[in-house]
Amino acid sequence: MKKLTDPSDLTAWKARLAEQRPVRQKTVVVSNGTCGRASGSSAVIEALSRILEERGLQEAIGLEVTGCHGFCEREPNIVILPDGLFYGPLKPDDIPRIVDQTLLKNKVIPGLVYKDPRTRRAFHLLKDIPFYRKQMRLLTGDNVRIDPDRIEDYILADGYQALSRALFDMTAEEVIREVDASGLRGRGGAGFPTGKKWQFCRNETADRRYIICNADEGNPGTYMDRSILTANPHCVIEGMIIGAYAIGAAEGTIYVRMEAPHALGQVTLARDQARKVGLLGRSILGSEFHFDLHIVEGAGAYVCGEETSLIASIEGYRAVSRQRPPFPAQSGLWGRPTNINNVETWANVPLIIRKGAEWYSRIGTAQSKGTKIFSLVGKIRNGGQVEVPMGTTLREVITDIGGGIKDGKKFKAVQTGGPGGGFLPAEFLDLPIDYDSLVKAGSTMGSGGMIVLDETTCMVDLARHYMHFTQEESCGKCVPCRVGTKQIHDILVRITRGEGKEEDLAELEELAETVKEASLCGLGQGAPNPVLSTLRHFRGEYLEHIKHKRCPAGVCGELSPPARKGARKRKHG
Amino acid sequence: MDELLKEFGREQKDLIHILHKVQSEYGCIPAPAVPRIAEHLNITPNEVYGVLTFYKAFRLQPPGKYTVTVCQGTSCHVRGGAAVFAEVKKQLGIGAGETTADRMFSLETVNCFGCCAIGPTVVVNGRYHSQVRVADVGPLLARYRSRP
Numbered sequence: 001m002k003k004l005t006d007p008s009d010l011t012a013w014k015a016r017l018a019e020q021r022p023v024r025q026k027t028v029v030v031s032n033g034t035c036g037r038a039s040g041s042s043a044v045i046e047a048l049s050r051i052l053e054e055r056g057l058q059e060a061i062g063l064e065v066t067g068c069h070g071f072c073e074r075e076p077n078i079v080i081l082p083d084g085l086f087y088g089p090l091k092p093d094d095i096p097r098i099v100d101q102t103l104l105k106n107k108v109i110p111g112l113v114y115k116d117p118r119t120r121r122a123f124h125l126l127k128d129i130p131f132y133r134k135q136m137r138l139l140t141g142d143n144v145r146i147d148p149d150r151i152e153d154y155i156l157a158d159g160y161q162a163l164s165r166a167l168f169d170m171t172a173e174e175v176i177r178e179v180d181a182s183g184l185r186g187r188g189g190a191g192f193p194t195g196k197k198w199q200f201c202r203n204e205t206a207d208r209r210y211i212i213c214n215a216d217e218g219n220p221g222t223y224m225d226r227s228i229l230t231a232n233p234h235c236v237i238e239g240m241i242i243g244a245y246a247i248g249a250a251e252g253t254i255y256v257r258m259e260a261p262h263a264l265g266q267v268t269l270a271r272d273q274a275r276k277v278g279l280l281g282r283s284i285l286g287s288e289f290h291f292d293l294h295i296v297e298g299a300g301a302y303v304c305g306e307e308t309s310l311i312a313s314i315e316g317y318r319a320v321s322r323q324r325p326p327f328p329a330q331s332g333l334w335g336r337p338t339n340i341n342n343v344e345t346w347a348n349v350p351l352i353i354r355k356g357a358e359w360y361s362r363i364g365t366a367q368s369k370g371t372k373i374f375s376l377v378g379k380i381r382n383g384g385q386v387e388v389p390m391g392t393t394l395r396e397v398i399t400d401i402g403g404g405i406k407d408g409k410k411f412k413a414v415q416t417g418g419p420g421g422g423f424l425p426a427e428f429l430d431l432p433i434d435y436d437s438l439v440k441a442g443s444t445m446g447s448g449g450m451i452v453l454d455e456t457t458c459m460v461d462l463a464r465h466y467m468h469f470t471q472e473e474s475c476g477k478c479v480p481c482r483v484g485t486k487q488i489h490d491i492l493v494r495i496t497r498g499e500g501k502e503e504d505l506a507e508l509e510e511l512a513e514t515v516k517e518a519s520l521c522g523l524g525q526g527a528p529n530p531v532l533s534t535l536r537h538f539r540g541e542y543l544e545h546i547k548h549k550r551c552p553a554g555v556c557g558e559l560s561p562p563a564r565k566g567a568r569k570r571k572h573g
Numbered sequence: 574m575d576e577l578l579k580e581f582g583r584e585q586k587d588l589i590h591i592l593h594k595v596q597s598e599y600g601c602i603p604a605p606a607v608p609r610i611a612e613h614l615n616i617t618p619n620e621v622y623g624v625l626t627f628y629k630a631f632r633l634q635p636p637g638k639y640t641v642t643v644c645q646g647t648s649c650h651v652r653g654g655a656a657v658f659a660e661v662k663k664q665l666g667i668g669a670g671e672t673t674a675d676r677m678f679s680l681e682t683v684n685c686f687g688c689c690a691i692g693p694t695v696v697v698n699g700r701y702h703s704q705v706r707v708a709d710v711g712p713l714l715a716r717y718r719s720r721p
Contacts (some may be wrong), residue, residue, distance in 0.1 A: 011576035012694070034686070034687055034688045034693050034701075035688045035690060035703075037701060038688045038691060038694065038701030038703045039691060039703055064668070072688065072689075072690030072691055073690050073691070075691065079597050123634070126694025160686075217687070218684065218685070219685070220646035220647040220650075220684045220685040221647040221648040221685060221689050221690060222685070222687075222689075223685070223687030223688070226687050227687075258629075258630050259684075259685065259686060259687070260687060261699075274617065296590075297589075297590075297593060298587075298630075299589050299593070299628035299629070299630035299631065300593070300628050300629030300630040301627065301628050301629065302684065313589070314586065315585060315586055315589040316584070316586040316587065316624070317624065317629070318587055318623055318624055318627040321628065375648075375689055375690075376628075376690075377648035377692075378647075378648050378651050378652070378689075379651060379652070380690075383648075383691070384690050415647065447645075451647050451648055451651065451689075453651055457651050459655050462651070465647065465650050465655075466647070469645075469684060473684075475627075527666055539647070567718035
């Protein structure tokens with residue numbers, strides 16, 4: 001294909017693609033994200049393509065393979081378009097009857113549709129399923145229409161229209177003003193206003209500036225970023241080109257976490273496609289703007305989520321964080337002004353430019369705009385990736401979308417914000433989810449992890465789990481983080497082994513405050529939060545471990561499990 | 574090695590890319606490779622060691638035939654991942670970062686694979702196994718062990 005050298009080339013391309021689109025009675029879309037693959041989507045794809053071929057249906061019925069549809073608990077699943085019928089989880093053996101009955105005779109197979117585990121009510125269509133009904137899928141809704149291998153699918157979904165608008169109808173300053181007016185805040189966790197961050201970087205005088213996409217998604221229990229990159233990589237690339245134009249950068253880097261090989265492959269393919277058609281490189285769409293994109297594979301260091309460490313890692317050094325100021329906006333990659341945003345932040349940019357700040361800022365709350373994607377995981381019935389407008393309550397997400405707690409257990413708390421976040425017990429369930437409410441309640445938004453816990457989770461053990469993680473991932477540069485996290489961890493290990501003393505709790509609090517105050521970067525400053533938060537809400541559980549050498553949840557192996565009702569009867573009866 | 578290094582630039586920023594490439598070629602970073610890389614980049618072997626031991630990705634010993642990676646992420650943890658990890662350790666008789674004497678299995682941990690809704694997750698040579706229970710560990714390892 002010829003390079004696009006004018007904005008009208010893009011419009012013409014889209015029109016041509018729409019015209020050439022094959023007319024099909026039905027199209028089967030298979031969700032093939034990481035969870036899908038782990039659950040056997042390849043076998044489903046293989047069975048579908050074989051049976052469609054055997055029946056001579058390749059022309060009449062389309063088969064599309066896309067990224068994640070979000071409903072990970074129900075993988076592998078398919079959506080049949082145009083109606084939007086949802087089947088899952090599927091086995092390859094289900095495919096012949098799906099082809100013969102549903103695709104050919106339009107009959108719904110009751111055994112394969114979603115049934116609400118509480119009401120046993122069946123829902124045929126994706127849009128009616130409670131898991132999807134309360135979501136607002138501005139960023140993830142197109143996933144079902146986009147084969148991430150094909151830039152053409154993104155073009156058909158209005159892809160790169162926002163870039164064209166930014167380059168030809170707006171000045172760089174106008175783009176920044178639009179992003180600022182939208183109220184978009186950083187999705188990586190800190191929630192800093194994106195427009196302001198861009199402006200700081202643009203204001204610096206320098207011979208060159210850089211932009212970076214932080215795709216080193218390392219919070220355990222979170223996977224939104226890699227899902228965006230695997231399902232719709234071009235929306236991130238488009239957001240970055242627009243950002244580079246606004247900031248005045250000619251080069252950008254996407255730093256992808258090593259443990260997300262699928263995302264790395266997909267975004268590299270997308271970058272190469274964008275280069276080939278002239279959406280990256282010199283004179284983008286015939287304008288005077290040049291921009292190119294590098295992709296760097298991480299090497300397994302959680303601290304790279306921190307901006308200054310990430311920069312050190314791209315430069316080829318140990319990923320050690322450094323004192324700020326100077327902020328990366330002043331002196332970042334190779335000493336030049338650098339703007340770093342998270343994957344989801346970049347993904348919001350095309351939407352804002354295409355639909356306008358006015359439209360965008362109507363979504364969400366007064367201070368937190370737009371939607372947020374969460375990884376709803378842990379002891380939840382409908383685990384998966386959910387996108388909701390800011391201001392949705394925890395209860396709506398956990399009960400209405402997530403279907404409540406698994407296996408008839410009782411809700412204990414939800415952990416948000418990753419290893420630097422906190423726990424919110426039942427009395428916070430009606431809290432609206434936005435940056436400021438979560439901080440006020442003692443937790444954080446983080447990048448969007450939401451780990452639901454039930455009565456079988458031991459909070460002391462979980463605090464130990466987090467401290468094990470942070471002390472291992474501390475880069476080692478500053479003493480409070482390197483030594484403090486280890487000390488906290490060791491005390492928690494003692495408590496879970498039944499060797500705790502009552503004065504440990506005061507010591508934990510003192511240590512935690514010190515590490516929080518004195519650490520150099522976000523990793524250390526956030527590290528004690530799981531301890532402080534569990535001490536605040538679940539102090540009794542600590543005391544049970546210390547005073548009575550008992551683990552109420554029955555998790556800490558070396559302590560006696562809680563006395564269960566009827567236990568004695570069974571023993572003697 | 575010389576062929577491999579020829580593909581890369583000679584700046585510090587090329588170091589991590591080179592290490593990834595060396596490891597994908599040799600399965601690990603062999604000790605003799607370190608001074609060669611250092612020479613190519615005009616830095617000291619110490620600096621190369623400093624970087625390669627900082628990052629979890631790189632290993633100095635070759636892995637076993639199968640690398641078993643057990644997810645220790647929070648979602649897997651609350652769904653029973655710790656017990657699964659303990660069982661794998663018991664069955665293989667090794668700890669994280671070690672390889673069995675017959676060089677059949679290496680054991681690694683990871684802090685999240687990103688398929689949290691279907692954990693606990695165990696990955697063997699890139700193949701994902703989801704919702705693994707303690708009882709599944711023995712049969713899973715046996716399946717790999719008996720492969721030709």
